[in-house]
Amino acid sequence: MHHFHYRNGRLHCEDVSLDAIADEVGTPVYVYSSATLRRHARVIGEAFDGMSCLIAYSVKANGNLGVLKTLAAEGCGADVVSGGELKRARAAGIPPSRIVFSGVGKTREEMRLGLEEGIHQFNVESAAEVEVLSDVASLLGKTAKIAVRVNPDVAAGGHPNISTGKAGDKFGVPWEAADALYARIAELDGVEAVGVDVHIGSQIDAIAPMRAAFERVVTLVRRLREAGHAITRLDLGGGLGIPYKPGDDLPPPSEYANMIRQVTEGLGVEVILEPGRVIAGNAGVLIAEALFTKPAPKRTFLIVDAGMNDLMRPALYQAHHDILPLEERPDSTEQINYDVVGPICESTDKFATERPLPVIRPGERLAFMSAGAYGAVLSSQYNARPLVAEVLVDGDKYAIVRRRPTFDEMIALETTPDWLT
Numbered sequence: 001m002h003h004f005h006y007r008n009g010r011l012h013c014e015d016v017s018l019d020a021i022a023d024e025v026g027t028p029v030y031v032y033s034s035a036t037l038r039r040h041a042r043v044i045g046e047a048f049d050g051m052s053c054l055i056a057y058s059v060k061a062n063g064n065l066g067v068l069k070t071l072a073a074e075g076c077g078a079d080v081v082s083g084g085e086l087k088r089a090r091a092a093g094i095p096p097s098r099i100v101f102s103g104v105g106k107t108r109e110e111m112r113l114g115l116e117e118g119i120h121q122f123n124v125e126s127a128a129e130v131e132v133l134s135d136v137a138s139l140l141g142k143t144a145k146i147a148v149r150v151n152p153d154v155a156a157g158g159h160p161n162i163s164t165g166k167a168g169d170k171f172g173v174p175w176e177a178a179d180a181l182y183a184r185i186a187e188l189d190g191v192e193a194v195g196v197d198v199h200i201g202s203q204i205d206a207i208a209p210m211r212a213a214f215e216r217v218v219t220l221v222r223r224l225r226e227a228g229h230a231i232t233r234l235d236l237g238g239g240l241g242i243p244y245k246p247g248d249d250l251p252p253p254s255e256y257a258n259m260i261r262q263v264t265e266g267l268g269v270e271v272i273l274e275p276g277r278v279i280a281g282n283a284g285v286l287i288a289e290a291l292f293t294k295p296a297p298k299r300t301f302l303i304v305d306a307g308m309n310d311l312m313r314p315a316l317y318q319a320h321h322d323i324l325p326l327e328e329r330p331d332s333t334e335q336i337n338y339d340v341v342g343p344i345c346e347s348t349d350k351f352a353t354e355r356p357l358p359v360i361r362p363g364e365r366l367a368f369m370s371a372g373a374y375g376a377v378l379s380s381q382y383n384a385r386p387l388v389a390e391v392l393v394d395g396d397k398y399a400i401v402r403r404r405p406t407f408d409e410m411i412a413l414e415t416t417p418d419w420l421t
């Protein structure tokens, strides 16, 4: 469900014409729908109604402050994976009591930041990290509440680059090592084990692998309690997939929630969830302008002004984004197959191969759909292209929530060594 639709023949976000935004802000530009963000946060919240549950939105999916503030107003907490994301979450007004800190490679500085902020929980991913966190917390005279992220050795399905819960993945503590690590935590100062954490991947399109992983983790919770550890929280990560094209069949949040209700029945834990994509993914589009078409043997290239530096998912994981012209065409319009590519000097700078689209004129604008998660956050200035702009829509209003930097700003961090002056 999202709030991008044609009205009077032009694609709109809520009540705002995307042309109006592109006219003012230029392209490429990301546009986010507040109504969609709110709706997704509410649907997930309502699915867990009556359960003790913290929805910690995964900031890495889309960390724009406008997005975070919109979700904070819905009561979302935050799952952060760096000191920078922690600062973003705090800047958006998310209270520390609703922030969890994940990630395999936290620095001492990042641990100190989390401890000083008094965050809800650290999700730790190795025995070595536990030792360092204990040291940092002890020096500060604080105690870190921790959950160990365990690797349940379950295949999540989906693209191998976004699977995180198999034994060969770098994430989590090996299943066989978990009990010993909890025993070690009990001996250490500055750390207190309060939970177990698991996150098996992203864009997961079936409930069964999640159920298998969560059932495994529940057996660990019971075993740890028998060993005397006061486990009161269960962090089940994120990962629920979204439809990227018509016909994609994804389990609804209610089915996911009912499975979690069943699996945690009678366990008496606070459930923590870290949804990212399912909240932000279909709440954003990337608008680009068609520059040229170029016939080539056996194909026609459509060259647009957005590149892989602006939207990296197709290059990074062969991801599919639907492409809609801002100008609506009748269903009967003849289509031709385009290879849709950007201006970057890399062969991987390709958004779609043999994609059927109506004839696109130079100067026409297109929307890359479902680009709200892992879009702008992965953007770069490669080829000295300014970082892509971002706009947030709310009803009939919109605001530029990240402007495009000027060229002077882009080079301002660089200095010329004195031997070159």
Ligand SMILES: *Cc1c(COP(=O)(O)O)cnc(C)c1O
Residues within 6 Å of the ligand: 058, 060, 061, 079, 102, 103, 199, 201, 202, 203, 237, 238, 239, 240, 274, 275, 276, 277, 278, 373
């Ligand atoms: C990426 C990530 C998430 C969010 O994943 P989605 O698929 O966007 O829901 C949650 N938790 C952790 C630890 C992650 O790395």
